[in-house]
Amino acid sequence: MKPRTLLVVLTLALPAALLVAILLGAVALPPAGVFAALVGQGDDARLGLIVQHIRAPRAVLTALVGALLAVCGAAMQGLFRNPLADPSLIGVTAGASAGASLAIVFGGALSGLAGLSLVSLGAFAGGTLAVIVVYRLATDAAGTSVATMLLAGIAIGAIAGSLSSLLEFYASNDMLRRISLWRMGGLDGANWPRVAIVAAVAVVILGVLPAQANALNALLLGESEARHLGVAVDAVKRRLVLLAAAGVGVSVAVAGAIAFVGLVVPHVVRMLIGPDHRGLLPASALAGAVLLLAADTLARLVIAPSELPVGLLTALLGAPFFISLLRRRREYGMP
Numbered sequence: 001m002k003p004r005t006l007l008v009v010l011t012l013a014l015p016a017a018l019l020v021a022i023l024l025g026a027v028a029l030p031p032a033g034v035f036a037a038l039v040g041q042g043d044d045a046r047l048g049l050i051v052q053h054i055r056a057p058r059a060v061l062t063a064l065v066g067a068l069l070a071v072c073g074a075a076m077q078g079l080f081r082n083p084l085a086d087p088s089l090i091g092v093t094a095g096a097s098a099g100a101s102l103a104i105v106f107g108g109a110l111s112g113l114a115g116l117s118l119v120s121l122g123a124f125a126g127g128t129l130a131v132i133v134v135y136r137l138a139t140d141a142a143g144t145s146v147a148t149m150l151l152a153g154i155a156i157g158a159i160a161g162s163l164s165s166l167l168e169f170y171a172s173n174d175m176l177r178r179i180s181l182w183r184m185g186g187l188d189g190a191n192w193p194r195v196a197i198v199a200a201v202a203v204v205i206l207g208v209l210p211a212q213a214n215a216l217n218a219l220l221l222g223e224s225e226a227r228h229l230g231v232a233v234d235a236v237k238r239r240l241v242l243l244a245a246a247g248v249g250v251s252v253a254v255a256g257a258i259a260f261v262g263l264v265v266p267h268v269v270r271m272l273i274g275p276d277h278r279g280l281l282p283a284s285a286l287a288g289a290v291l292l293l294a295a296d297t298l299a300r301l302v303i304a305p306s307e308l309p310v311g312l313l314t315a316l317l318g319a320p321f322f323i324s325l326l327r328r329r330r331e332y333g334m335p
Contacts, residue, residue: 002273006269019031033047060199067286069248071209089150089153090245091153092128094156095129098167099122181309188307205243216240258314298313299313
């Protein structure tokens, strides 16, 4: 498939997915009423409340989180030159889990800041700290080693996981449930202040990352070859790690740990249009937004009026789908 064709299809699919996410839920809403509520001309106050303060911010936040996770996953796969890499390799998800667990166990009645709960702030701080430690461990006078970064990410992830387990050991039953639900991922806490925070980060990342496409293409040849082509390799590595840490950190902070989006989406897009990051990055962002919108809508419908954690659903559906993709690649003799 040509990259332009896929981009057009995904661009058309995104507003459709947003609309479906607003229309469907525990209470199905009439399309005419939804359109009227979106433009502020509806007469039904209850419907307007559902659309403007519950469904619309959740749909927009879901799209932003899906786009950030997928585009950061594509960037990390390009940096590590491995289609099976994802943002969690640099420790951000494990660090965020530890930070959220600390906030739940020791936060008590402390309030959050700027529309974010204390748990979200703890998750963002934990993820940021983990990435900083990983990057410092992988960097010396000779530059930043991708292999060392990978190994350091595994080590820091193990330490953060152990800290989370220790906190669970001492936590009360209520704290354990909150930690467990946070790790499953969910977008039920969506509101417009959170949308504004994530949107501000998304504008920067989605504006800067595509500009690194040529550098990522050069890195696919190897670091030495990229340097010969004029790429400032260490600066590109630092930029990519910082952008991925910010994108995944803020996504995990507002939505919890959502599995497989950053891994599966870039991999599928790469199979469709190839490894050229000029098309891969924007297509991954659009596909991630559409996929997470579909998953969140399904999570709200499966056991309505209750809802499944969306991270649980992406893992349950994403893992078998990913396995089937790997089997198809082997059947057709693809690398």
